[in-house]
Amino acid sequence: MRNKLLMLVALFLGGFIFYTSAAGPFESLVHRSLFLALVIGLGLLTYPLGAGKTWRPVGVVIDCLLALGAITACLFITFNANSILTTLPWATPQDMALTAILVVSILEVARRVLDGYSRY
Helix, strand or coil: CHHHHHHHHHHHHHHHHHHHHHHCCCCHHHHHHHHHHHHHHHHHHHCCCCCCCCCHHHHHHHHHHHHHHHHHHHHHHHHCHHHHHHHCCCCCHHHHHHHHHHHHHHHHHHHHHHHHHHCC
16 A cells, blocks of 8 residues: 555656646745655655554554645645745744644654665
């Protein structure tokens, strides 16, 4: 199941890159948030938490929560890009919470990737 989902996200990311290369990128904030959501999803699927461990079911829950939080934050940015651009520097508590979730997700994916490279 995870491998099929990994392949689907990778193909979608490749299609997104090819589409924006041919048709031109979306507005920069929208383009970056969609790309980031796909890359975080790909990273979480490629480097699952607790793979091969007895506590893997807990890792699945954490991975799902991180993916859900990151995708929610990125879609919030995508659908509210104009509002974000015009109301800054005044961020709402919701903006700050979604930013924190996104930062934690990015740092966790980076930690997993770097941990995977340190084993070789």
